Amino acid sequence: MxxxxxxxxVQLAGxxxxxxxxxxxxxxxxxxxxxxxxxxxxxxxxxxxAAPAPAxxxxxxxxxxxVGPVGDGGWTFAHDNARKEVxxxxxxxxxxxxxxxxxxxxxxxxxxxxxxxxxxxxxFGTTFGYMEPMLKVAADLKDVKFEHATGYKQADNMxxxxxxxxxxxxxxxxxxxxxxxxxxxxxxxxVPIPEVVRNINSFTLGAQSVNPKVKTKxxxxxxxxxxxxxxxxAQSLINGGADVLMQNxxxxxxxxxxxxxxxYAFGWDSDMKAYSPDAHLASAIINWxxxxxxxxxxxxxxxxxxxxxxxxxxxxxxxxxxxxSDKVPADVKAKVxxxxxxxxxxxxxxWKGPITSNDGKEVLxxxxxxxxxxxxxxxxxxxxxxxxxxxxxxx
Amino acid sequence: MEQIALxxxxxxxxxxxxxxxxxxxxxxxxxxxxNLGAEGMMLVAAIAGFAxxxxxxxxxxxxxxxxxxxxxxxxxxxxxxxxxxxxxxATGLALSLFGAGFxxxxxxGYTQEKLGEHRAFEIPGLADLPxxxxxxxxxxxxxxxxxxxxxxxxxxxxxxRAGLVLRAIGESPESAHALGYPVRRIRLLAVMFGGAMCxxxxxxxxxxxxxxxxxxxxxxxGWIALALTTFATWRPARVxxxxxxxxxxxxxxxxxxxxxxxxxSQFLTMLPYLATILVxxxxxxxxxxxxxxxxxxxxxxxxxx
Numbered sequence: 001m002x003x004x005x006x007x008x009x010v011q012l013a014g015x016x017x018x019x020x021x022x023x024x025x026x027x028x029x030x031x032x033x034x035x036x037x038x039x040x041x042x043x044x045x046x047x048x049x050a051a052p053a054p055a056x057x058x059x060x061x062x063x064x065x066x067v068g069p070v071g072d073g074g075w076t077f078a079h080d081n082a083r084k085e086v087x088x089x090x091x092x093x094x095x096x097x098x099x100x101x102x103x104x105x106x107x108x109x110x111x112x113x114x115x116x117x118x119x120x121x122x123x124f125g126t127t128f129g130y131m132e133p134m135l136k137v138a139a140d141l142k143d144v145k146f147e148h149a150t151g152y153k154q155a156d157n158m159x160x161x162x163x164x165x166x167x168x169x170x171x172x173x174x175x176x177x178x179x180x181x182x183x184x185x186x187x188x189x190x191v192p193i194p195e196v197v198r199n200i201n202s203f204t205l206g207a208q209s210v211n212p213k214v215k216t217k218x219x220x221x222x223x224x225x226x227x228x229x230x231x232x233x234a235q236s237l238i239n240g241g242a243d244v245l246m247q248n249x250x251x252x253x254x255x256x257x258x259x260x261x262x263x264y265a266f267g268w269d270s271d272m273k274a275y276s277p278d279a280h281l282a283s284a285i286i287n288w289x290x291x292x293x294x295x296x297x298x299x300x301x302x303x304x305x306x307x308x309x310x311x312x313x314x315x316x317x318x319x320x321x322x323x324x325s326d327k328v329p330a331d332v333k334a335k336v337x338x339x340x341x342x343x344x345x346x347x348x349x350x351w352k353g354p355i356t357s358n359d360g361k362e363v364l365x366x367x368x369x370x371x372x373x374x375x376x377x378x379x380x381x382x383x384x385x386x387x388x389x390x391x392x393x394x395x
Numbered sequence: 396m397e398q399i400a401l402x403x404x405x406x407x408x409x410x411x412x413x414x415x416x417x418x419x420x421x422x423x424x425x426x427x428x429x430n431l432g433a434e435g436m437m438l439v440a441a442i443a444g445f446a447x448x449x450x451x452x453x454x455x456x457x458x459x460x461x462x463x464x465x466x467x468x469x470x471x472x473x474x475x476x477x478x479x480x481x482x483x484x485a486t487g488l489a490l491s492l493f494g495a496g497f498x499x500x501x502x503x504g505y506t507q508e509k510l511g512e513h514r515a516f517e518i519p520g521l522a523d524l525p526x527x528x529x530x531x532x533x534x535x536x537x538x539x540x541x542x543x544x545x546x547x548x549x550x551x552x553x554x555x556r557a558g559l560v561l562r563a564i565g566e567s568p569e570s571a572h573a574l575g576y577p578v579r580r581i582r583l584l585a586v587m588f589g590g591a592m593c594x595x596x597x598x599x600x601x602x603x604x605x606x607x608x609x610x611x612x613x614x615x616x617g618w619i620a621l622a623l624t625t626f627a628t629w630r631p632a633r634v635x636x637x638x639x640x641x642x643x644x645x646x647x648x649x650x651x652x653x654x655x656x657x658x659x660s661q662f663l664t665m666l667p668y669l670a671t672i673l674v675x676x677x678x679x680x681x682x683x684x685x686x687x688x689x690x691x692x693x694x695x696x697x698x699x700x
Contacts, residue, residue: 069499069506069609069610071502071503071506071507071609071610072506072609073506073507073609186653192660217653217654217655218652218653219649219652219653219660220652220660220664221664222660222661222664223614225609225611225614226614226615227605227607227609227612227614228412228600228604228605228612228613228614228616229614229645230605231604231605232405232409232645232646232649233649235405235646235649236405236646236649236650236652236653237649237653239398239401239402239405239650239653240398240650240653240654242653251607251609251612252607253605253606253607256605256606256607257605257606259606260606274507274509275509275607276509386653386654386655387652387655387656387657388655388657390659390660390661391659391661
């Protein structure tokens with residue numbers, strides 16, 4: 001009996017490790033894309049540590065690590081579109097590759113080292129969770145330039161960048177405020193971090209700018225990606241009377257649910273119009289291309305410098321609202337365009353006092369503009385949003 | 396009042412996915428086989444169903460395609476564990492991982508696809524009744540089919556000869572074998588039925604519930620269904636109850652959040668799991684009841700002769 005159970009244990013362990021291997025193999029599925037002019041076969045250098053630096057005359061090799069699949073239609077899709085634009089812009093001067101579905105943990109470190117050993121000199125990590133692994137690799141590989149999206153830690157050869165997604169949320173809010181009949185908006189929140197709370201607030205501020213009676217209901221799913229749960233959350237908001245929905249999650253499920261129920265919603269991160277044309281009011285998109293082009297240019301010119309944080313918005317062409325539906329009345333559309341123009345030339349500021357939180361405290365005095373530090377630490381809801389930011393009372 | 400009706404409606408809809416998958420798994424577990432590949436089968440069926448729906452525009456053909464996809468995967472699993480006697484748990488896990496990867500691979504071209512606009516379903520006459528109309532009678536036909544399936548499975552297990560044989564095999568495959576029943580073939584059929592039901596559930600998620608395909612979209616529903624069969628002590632009615640309970644608490648907590656209830660959302664997210672486990676453990680806490688209902692040979696390999 002003991003022999004038998006021992007044997008089945010060994011068998012189990014064998015299968016388990018096989019399964020783990022399969023998982024690892026699945027994660028590190030690399031897809032190489034090379035520019036047409038690049039000589040074939042140069043991408044797959046399999047030398048391990050300390051690969052010799054490629055000749056100075058060769059193209060600049062750039063690698064991207066994505067947290068999701070490029071086909072997610074949202075966050076990662078937007079990053080990959082920007083990568084393609086870099087290829088188009090620089091042609092044979094660069095050679096890009098990407099690894100998708102890199103988990104936000106120790107595995108990321110291995111992927112970064114792998115990328116560097118293959119001769120990539122500029123590496124982009126496109127999710128917050130890559131911060132520590134990237135920092136560790138950057139400390140070891142001084143001749144590689146690292147770019148980290150949405151983080152806050154830098155090094156001599158590592159810098160951070162982000163997009164002002166809340167500007168897109170505000171413009172979507174203007175449309176929502178003009179379209180709602182029940183004066184109730186709904187937001188499906190992902191994870192209650194300042195970035196998301198800021199988006200919910202900005203969405204509400206946008207709506208209030210055209211319709212002061214608007215209130216916003218928020219439901220958190222505590223995940224970035226879980227389509228069935230996003231559907232359920234959207235449904236519960238609709239049940240609660242919301243007729244225009246917004247989401248900070250990564251799939252198009254909320255938009256589709258709104259479509260099924262005959263309500264309205266927005267696309268987020270990427271243009272999602274095609275998913276549900278009737279329900280789609282507009283898409284708040286991120287365009288990473290301007291920043292990726294700038295970083296590439298600097299790396300090519302030798303002017304790239306580590307440290308520092310870049311936070312771009314409408315002004316730099318990083319944020320936009322696109323595919324505005326014909327159902328949106330012209331006067332509302334004009335207000336969106338006005339806000340966009342104002343953000344572009346700097347004459348309009350979204351976070352400008354007086355702003356009060358939903359428990360009645362004045363958080364921003366009249367006449368003051370919020371600085372980036374204030375924006376980075378928002379953990380309250382503005383007036384008009386119902387409920388409380390989870391975990392905000394315990395500091 | 397209207398809110399409550401909508402909550403009931405959403406609960407039934409949300410519980411249906413779990414009910415189908417868990418009822419299917421109940422059958423193969425009753426025959427003594429645990430298939431941890433539920434999540435993988437649901438994912439493959441979700442893309443199979445979605446692709447079929449895109450090309451044919453017919454939901455019912457899509458469900459059938461999902462069912463077939465699930466059954467085919469389950470058959471492969473069945474051959475491995477029943478004839479080659481590989482470890483059921485490890486093989487099931489491998490199937491889950493395989494299904495996740497395979498569905499992502501074949502689904503690449505479908506992430507941007509969309510299905511036609513959805514028809515609303517209602518039962519004429521009953522749908523217009525106050526309260527019960529919107530609560531009960533405006534559902535997708537699959538919601539009612541889940542209830543019918545529960546009754547059919549309960550009847551099959553406890554009232555039919557074939558069900559008795561199935562349970563006997565789950566209790567003691569050696570005895571059933573000695574009596575001349577084709578234990579392996581019956582187990583394979585049970586596993587395939589479980590796969591088919593998981594497949595129907597997976598197709599329901601992509602085709603009706605979320606109306607889209609993205610990889611990994613079932614997001615753990617298969618694992619919940621697996622847990623549900625165990626906590627419901629392999630009784631069909633309890634499986635259905637557990638499915639609705641889980642769906643109900645999920646919808647309720649989301650609704651509470653929307654109403655601005657001052658409870659941390661992380662706590663609320665935990666509630667469906669907690670409530671389902673608590674209730675099912677409480678109603679099944681009788682040790683002898685568990686012993687009576689738990690298939691004695693579950694998870695164990697069977698060597699005939």
